[in-house]
Amino acid sequence: MKIVFTAIISIFLAASGCAQKKTEKFAIMKSDAEWKKQLTDEQYRVSRKHGTEAPFTGKLLNNHEKGIYKCVDCGQAVFSSETKFESGTGWPSFWQPLKKENVGETRDNSFGMERVEVHCSKCGGHLGHIFDDGPKPTGLRYCINSASLTFEKN
Numbered sequence: 365m366k367i368v369f370t371a372i373i374s375i376f377l378a379a380s381g382c383a384q385k386k387t388e389k390f391a392i393m394k395s396d397a398e399w400k401k402q403l404t405d406e407q408y409r410v411s412r413k414h415g416t417e418a419p420f421t422g423k424l425l426n427n428h429e430k431g432i433y434k435c436v437d438c439g440q441a442v443f444s445s446e447t448k449f450e451s452g453t454g455w456p457s458f459w460q461p462l463k464k465e466n467v468g469e470t471r472d473n474s475f476g477m478e479r480v481e482v483h484c485s486k487c488g489g490h491l492g493h494i495f496d497d498g499p500k501p502t503g504l505r506y507c508i509n510s511a512s513l514t515f516e517k518n
Contacts, residue, residue: 388468392438392487399437407436410511411489414474414481419454422510431517432462433508437489442466443508445518451498451505456513458506459498467491467506482506 394402399412409415424433433443433456443458451457461467465485472481472493480494491512498505 388470388488390484390486390488394487403436404511406511410509411435411437411491414490415509415511416492417455417509417511422455424456424510424513424515425454427456427515429515429517431515433458433513433515435484435487435489435491436512436514438484438487439514440466440484440486442484442491442513443506449499451507453505453507455492455507456510457498458508459500459502459504461506469494482508 396412400408403411406417410417427448428445430445432441433445433448434441441462443456444462447458447460447462449457449459461482468483468485468488470481470483472479482491482494483489484491489512490509492506492508495505495507496503
């Protein structure tokens with residue numbers, strides 16, 4: 365009985381966390397089959413299914429080159445190396461997006477937590493989450509999955 369109850373609660377939390385996003389329309393809309401063909405399994409799991417890569421494993425975590433971070437799904441520029449900082453959390457962190465209009469925010473109540481999810485405003489690709497423990501001047505930490513990004517060196 366306890367296992368069944370836990371399973372039901374888990375399904376409810378996972379479903380409720382992203383319900384708002386499923387109704388949004390984006391400039392780039394593709395079927396799951398099209399996204400799967402374009403992305404690696406890890407990129408698809410993270411960016412299209414709202415997954416999270418394991419901490420300290422992302423290829424861009426220790427990237428210190430100057431350039432632009434883009435959405436892996438559609439190529440929209442979302443973050444700059446100018447706002448990247450070492451948060452010690454295990455994921456690339458930024459204190460603001462490149463342009464506010466290039467990222468969208470959605471309330472995420474999955475896994476029993478209240479968070480703000482960050483997604484690409486052009487295609488809806490999941491990027492990560494925003495927390496209020498970042499550095500000045502914004503005080504924000506955009507905690508972003510490397511699997512959701514590509515990097516273009518300046």
